[in-house]
Amino acid sequence: MKEESPWRRFCSDFISSKIALTGLILLSLVVAVALFAPWISPQNPYDLAKLDLLDSRLEPGGKYLLGTDGQGRDMLSAIFYGLRVSLLVGVVSGLIALTLGGLLGVLAAYAGGRFEALLMRVVDIQLGFPAILVALILIAVLGKGVDKIIVALVCVQWAYYARTARSAALAERGKEYMEAARGLGLGRARIVLRHLLPNALPPLIVVATVQVAHAIALEATLSFLGLGLPTTEPSLGLLIANGYEYLLSGKYWISLYPGIALLLTILAINLVGDQLRDQLNPRLSRA
């Protein structure tokens, strides 16, 4: 019998869990919608010439599948475009935080000494406060904007990656392949980047899935509070906030549907993340 490659075994393990597979399909769908929003949306929600004020606050069904908002904007199109912004902010901030935190954590483990002590103390103190509070301080200080909110989300998240990367790297440091790499006389940078980092990656990937979901939820929350993105680039959170004023008069769809889109996105990421965590955790690996 042919030997299974690790990658293939990983994939077949993943697919064998129905819940995780559902999550993956859902996630692919969400990403596809976000990517192709300009081509699949019934209208361009930000082209003011296309909007008809007479069509404002229409109920779902009929000409507009999910109804319209206060400006006569088609909710379905607004959600597609909003998903784009939400995912972009979540993924970009996640990637930057992963790179920054991962590198700092691995460096701390490798360098040790004062640098490690100082970095970990900062991480400890920051993680002692809830993310929403840290983000609120930063947004109050930085102001609004896509770039500002990405900076705030990176500042909130890097500590999780740094802590995980450090502990993973500490476990790897004593292993034989690291000794071999040092024995070969390889440069420090090469050892850290080519040998240590790839092996410290699996736990970081698990943290990343959780954190991207958190980042998307946090951005939506800040936007809902009016502290996130500017109104020219409405994310799902802002769409929900826009519907808030109509909620009390029973016009539920303006807030409800963007919220469902947000929920499905976060749920899909969490389901995939749960399965990844189980599969990448050596303590739970099959005997």
Add this chain to the structure above:
Amino acid sequence: MAVFILRRLAQTLLVLFVTSALVFGGLYLIGNPIDILVNPAADEAEKLRAAAALGLDRPVLEQYWIFLKSALGGDLGKSFVFGRPALEVILERMPATLELAFLAMVMSVGLGIPLGLYAGLYPDRLSSKAIMAGSILGFSLPTFWVGLLLIMVFAVQLGWLPSTGRGPTQEVFGLQISILSLEGLKYAFLPSLNLALFKLSLIIRLTRAQVREQALLDYIRFARAKGLPRARVIGVHLLKNIMIPLVTVIGLELGSVIAFAIVTESVFAWPGMGKLVIDSIFQLDRPVVVAYLLVVVFMFIMINLAVDLLYSALDPRVRIAEAK
């Protein structure tokens, strides 16, 4: 132990100092509060007079130095909007936030531990799986959106509960409390449920994981072999051991409930500290924003410290590790 507490208090001062410098410097850079506070029709001279009255005409470092000096005396500056000491404005709103946090904790602990215990003792039952699925949902649902749903269903559609605001208050030891009357509880129910949902999910999952881990250990098997009734094994032996990690998490979550109240209070127009700070950010009321953050950061550090101390009191193993 004394050294430990002293070191933590020194660290507290450092964190407060860094927070204040960061926030003070940052807020100085965004917007000019004078433009909002003074009548737009006012001329330059009037604006300058207003700036001088609030001390805003001085260089930022000097403003910060004045702030630090008076902060050490317990004075965190005067609110631009209310014209009263910022600390006073915040402390006035604090009972509203604390009663919300209190109700939310009672709900999440009172429901979370029994549900988690059940799901952990009977992991294969359908009802346990439903509880766990619900807890995943509770994790994934953004708090503010759940708040909107609650208003939509219980206030707008069913009309059972008031949608926003706080009920009538009573004075208890000089504090304005609303949750002692039925009318007040009606107003507080939806917001505190909203605030509790995330914590509830967390406590369910944690309790279940603990129960499943501990139920396999020898001391439980021994207690059962001894012929103790099942209720005693679970209620005394098991519960005591799963409480240690739970107390830590519950303690730490108390702080995060206070922070997350910002969101819930904004959704339900609940007049607490969280709503105050969001309003103050929009109105560029710097002293209130700075004072709020310092008060919350201070509360946080104190809660963390209390949890650490409680932890070592509950678990003798921690004390031994520290002594070494």
